[in-house]
Amino acid sequence: MTKIAHMVTDIRPRANLSTSPALLKEPAVRAGFLAGMSIPRLADAFGVTRYVMKDYVAARREQWRAADKRGIREDARRTVVFTRASRESGGYDIRPISLPRITMHVRALDERAGRAA
Template sequence: MKIHVVNHRPPAGLSRTAANLKEPAVRAGYLAGLTVYRLAAAFAVTEDVMRAYVAQHRRNWESLENSGVREDERRTVVYARIARDTGNYNVRPISLPRVTMHVRAMEQQV
C-alpha cells in the first residue's frame, strides 16, 4: 500500500509571486504550447502562481494571436469574434477561398 503525501511548501528557490515574470516571454511559451507546469519550471515560480498568471492573461494572448487577416495563395483567413449567450466570445477563423476577381476588387479599393 502506497501512501501519497502532498507537501504544500514550494521547492527551495521557487518564487511565490508573479512580480518577476516577463509577460512577452510567458506569452511566447504559452502560445508555443508549453504546459503550465513547464512554464512554471522555466520561470522558477510555483505552479499555482503560473496557473493564476496564465488564467489572467490567456484570453488577451489568444485574441492577439488570432486577430486580423492572414493570406496565402489558396485562401484568406479572417478571424472574427463570435458572441456567446454568456456574454463571452470566441475568436474563430473564417476561411474564404482566394478568388482572383475578389483580390483585384480589394486592391482597387486601397
C-alpha cells in the first residue's frame, strides 16, 4: 500500500488567514497566477484561505488569459499585433501578426492610436 499523505489537505483554515477576498489586489494576484503560481501558494502569499483564492481566481482566470493575448507588444526587433481572424463557422481566433520594427510601421501604429483616442 502506498502512502498518499502529501495529497491530504486540511479542511480547517490556519489561524490568522482571511476568509474574505476584499483585501486582495487583483494586479498582484493576476501576475502571480500568470507566472504559474499554484492556488495554495497564492493563498499563502496573500494570507487568505485556499477556497477564497480558488473562487477568486476561478472568477477571473479567463479574462486574465484573454487579456494576455490582446493589444500590441513591442521589443527592440519586432512589433506583434493581435488581431481577430474569422472562421467559416462564424467564430474567430485571436492570432498574432509579427511585424519587423520599421519606422514606417511605428508611425502608422502611432497614427492609428492618435485617431482612436
